[in-house]
Amino acid sequence: MIRINGLSHHIGAAPILHDIDLTLPRGKLVALIGPNGAGKSTLLRLVARLEPVQQGRIEIDGLDLSTTPTERLALAMAVMGQQTHIASRLRVAELVGFGRWPHHHGRPRPADRAAVRQALAAFDLEPLAHRFLDEVSGGQAQRAHLAMTFAQGTDWLLLDEPLNNLDMAHSRTLMARLADLVRGSGRSVVTVVHEVNYAAAWADHIVAMKDGRIVAEGPPETVLTEPVLSALYDTPIEVSRHDDRPLVLHHHWHDQLGSPFPKAADAPSHLLH
Ligand SMILES: Nc1ncnc2c1ncn2[C@@H]1O[C@H](COP(=O)(O)OP(=O)(O)O)[C@@H](O)[C@H]1O
Ligand SMILES: [Mg+2]
Structure with missing residues (x-):
């Protein structure tokens, strides 16, 4: 599991994360939700060691993040950030091949090539394998x-808004693939999810963040409720059910609100405290 204790983070003088204590379970699909600016990406970047920890402690399966060598960490955890800037004159297959670097350090073996082929197939990329990255769509x-x-091929996958730019079919395929990794091969996934219904349909465990704090945590049933979500996003939200899971609706305005632009004060934020 990933254990986070007393984690605080500042950017300049601005506090971004406030004394976070959080345990992320192994072998689960965990969704991190919350409004823009809540600190989700910052938290993920700290766990991925893309930023140095300023205060607090993070442990991944017993490995202390502050002392674990990078080569060891790269075999335990793979990360996809929210902003992916990469040389555009790189071919799709070459980029995917970089994923194997921690295993072969520049001398790919047949098993590495097979893993690349499998990953290309898994993401419908075979026809695009030899295209340059600036010649494919977002x-x-x-x-x-x-x-x-x-x-x-790591035990842990940390993904920041992986559904960005994906159409419905590819979004669904990705979530199903993540669920497969978790249930089929016991891997652990932590993913920031912007559209909460993907968390509703697929996540085992949801962590809700707002203003640099964890405000709710638990199975979809307990986190995806009207009071929690309305307060989390400062907007009225209805929760229905579909396939015995929560289905979150936010396109219908209640008549009593009058304006289609309700003030933040209309949301029952007291219910979170
Ligand atoms: N490089 C930066 N400089 C200043 N503030 C930043 C920087 N990166 C993020 N922030 C601020 O940190 C807060 C959390 O950001 P972030 O972790 O990206 O939130 P989320 O991913 O939940 O949208 C936001 O208020 C954001 O404006
Ligand atoms: Mg983010």
Whole structure:
């Protein structure tokens, strides 16, 4: 599991994360939700050691993040950030191949090539394997980055808004693939999810963040409720059910609100405290 204790983070003088204590279970699909600016990406970047920890402690399966060598960490955890800037004159297959670097350090073996082929197939990228990244669409480039992360073959996958730019079919395929990794091969996935219904349909465990704090945590049933979500997003939200799971609705305005632009004060934020 990933254990986070007393984690605080500042950017300049601005506090971004406030004394976070959080345990992320192994062998689960965990969704991190919350409004823009809640600190989700910052938290993920700290766990992925893309930023140094300023205060607090993070442990991954017993490995202390502050002392674990990078090569060891790269075999335990693969990360896909929210902003992916990469040389555009790189071919799709080459990018995916980078995922194997921690295994072969520049001398790929047949098993590494097989892992790349599997990842390309898993993300529908075979026809695009030899295209340059600046010659594919945003969604196709996103799938190439995901394939690289998968090819790394780690126990933990940390993904920041992986559904960005993906159409409905590819979004669903990705969530199903993540669920498969968790249930079929006991891997652990932590993913930031912007559209909460993907968390509703697929996540085992949901962590809700707002203003640099964890405000709710638990199975979809307990986190995806009207009071929690309305307070989390400062907007009225209805929760229905579908396939025995929560289905979150936010396109219908209640008549009593009058304006289609309700003030934040209309949301029952007291219910979170
Ligand atoms: N490089 C930066 N400089 C200043 N503030 C930043 C920087 N990156 C993020 N922030 C601020 O940190 C807060 C959390 O950001 P982030 O972790 O990206 O949130 P989320 O991923 O939940 O949308 C936001 O208020 C954001 O404006
Ligand atoms: Mg973010």
